[in-house]
Amino acid sequence: MATVKYFIRGKNNPATIHCRFINGRAMDFSLSTSLNVNPKHWDVKQQKIRNVIEVRNRDEINRKLSRLKIEIIDQFNLDFINGNIIDKLWLRNVISDFFKRPTDEVNNVNLDHKVYYTSFSLWWLKNKASSWLTSSGQYMNDRENSKYTAFIGMVQDFEGKHKLPIKNINHEVITDFVNYLNKNDYASETIRRHVNRFKFFLNRANQENIKVDKSYLQRVFVPKPIEVKEPYLNPKEIDKIYKHDFSDNKKLDNVRDFLIIAVWTGLRISDFMSSLNISNFIDDQIEIRTQKTKTSVVIPLHPMVKSILIKRNGQLPNKISDQKFNLYVKDVCKLVGLKEKIPGRLYDNDKKRKILGDYEKHKLISSHIGRRSFATNHYGKIANSVIMGVCGWSDQKMMLHYIKKSNREHAVELKKYWEEIYN
Incomplete structure (x- = not known):
């Protein structure tokens, strides 16, 4: 009978919660869930976080662990009857899919451009821009490249210390970006250009088979411009x-x-x-x-x-x-x-x-x-x-x-x- 258990090792804080899958003597492998807990808050018997006020997200984590058990058993049954191999790699993939981790996360630890928006944008300008045909039928030149580089710097200011993962960027994030520019007195036409550039790199990420949230394609409201007529000489x-x-x-x-x-x-x-x-x-x-x-x-x-x-x-x-x-x-x-x-x-x-x-x-x-x-x-x-x-x-x-x-x-x-x- 297939069973799933959770445990922690050692008494160091924080300790990683491990998942153990057992099915008879042939199958017994354990893997880290990458979730962490203070050992004194872990209930060994119930295999979950104790009901203590110090852990604010305890209920959410416990629900996730409970659903992960069900997911592992369900996926085991499906893969077993279809003749798929059940091993430690299989368990790793089930856990990764359940927590919606990026594809090839283990292999891409040092490949920030496959995970973070600004890293990807800089990578694309360096490796792909020279062969990109613009709407005028010309390859992207140094002048255009510098404009997009300046735009990336603006996004870096917007995101602050925490880089924006590509998969988390949706319509709401782009709206926040618009509000950030508007608050900093950018002209409406300038904001509109930067929104298009924001979406440009998400389109490129999509072409590179990086997971994106398609809600970024929705129309974004840009505040109406304050009309100022440029000077002329009478x-x-x-x-x-x-x-x-x-x-x-x-x-x-x-x-x-x-x-x-x-x-x-x-x-x-x-x-x-x-x-x-x-x-x-x-x-x-x-x-x-x-x-x-x-x-x-x-x-x-x-x-x-x-x-x-x-x-x-x-x-x-x-x-x-x-x-x-x-x-x-x-x-x-x-x-x-x-x-x-x-x-x-x-x-x-x-x-x-x-x-x-x-x-x-x-x-x-x-x-x-x-x-x-x-x-x-x-x-x-x-x-x-x-x-x-x-x-x-x-x-x-x-x-x-x-x-x-x-x-x-x-x-x-x-x-x-x-x-x-x-x-």
């Missing part, structure tokens, strides 16, 4: 920048000229700083194939841009790095007096992200203000199709993303329009 500000005398500072004079080219061409910095050269200027027009979208655009030469070429004897400003442009353009705008405080998000070196607040306008200026200003200043004055054609946008939705006029500015323009008609 015509008066552009004129002020254009007319400012930077003759005593060649560096800022060079950056100012590039900024004027940017606001009157709508080109990205990758185009006006890297690709654009004098051969692109044909018959008072700029003809260029954009780097990002590989779109051919034709842009009429604005008088301010033409004036810059004349000032520079038919040459463009001296090219500098994107980083230097983004740094110096703030100095340009500060010197011309763009110091009014406006809502925006500014990068915080300590927190390693952009923080919402009221900042002097020049601090919020970057290379993208050229493209944003071009679209905003021409919107409503020329056909949308013209703006889209010049900027190389294939749909109106993308164009509208760049329009940064406030409701008040639109109202002022409407009032001016009415006055012109009825006065």
Whole structure:
């Protein structure tokens, strides 16, 4: 007759609870359950933890041990009649399955990437990322890799000292992660990106045959964003920048000229700083194939841009790095007096992200203000199709993303329009 018994060895605290399976003389093997107990709390006769208040989870452990006995006997009967081998390894597998331990746990003691989320994510980036095709059909590059590495660091901050096992990550854990980001003032779009990255690595774990909780696939609520329109330069500000005398500072004079080219061409910095050269200027027009979208655009030469070429004897400003442009353009705008405080998000070196607040306008200026200003200043004055054609946008939705006029500015323009008609 098959029987199951529990016992502990020695008097050291804690002591491991062992399981002994007996079926006649042929079968008698014992294994650790990995559950621990203080020997003075163990009831040898009843083979369970005594009813003492010091052991808060005693009832749960005793119920588990009771059910494990039933499971072992049931599994023995099933495997015996099916001719399966009953040995110590069989008992180990029954106990492991009952406690839902990870597959190959014994062999994977030092393989954290098969158990823990952040360990797996770092392992995947190192071993799999270079052969992963993104949605654009390109292999994941170093830039994308660094973004995902930074994301993993964020998850490590979230989980603290206790790593998150992959199998325990469900919809509730991801919701907690969203709340953590929201509490730390991350923008809604940033939170949404990180949720997608969180799920990305769970998808990869699933492909590696690691057990995952499929509830992570459920939709996660992300708080609505606090809408803050990114800054643009209006015509008066552009004129002020254009007319400012930077003759005593060649560096800022060079950056100012590039900024004027940017606001009157709508080109990205990758185009006006890297690709654009004098051969692109044909018959008072700029003809260029954009780097990002590989779109051919034709842009009429604005008088301010033409004036810059004349000032520079038919040459463009001296090219500098994107980083230097983004740094110096703030100095340009500060010197011309763009110091009014406006809502925006500014990068915080300590927190390693952009923080919402009221900042002097020049601090919020970057290379993208050229493209944003071009679209905003021409919107409503020329056909949308013209703006889209010049900027190389294939749909109106993308164009509208760049329009940064406030409701008040639109109202002022409407009032001016009415006055012109009825006065």
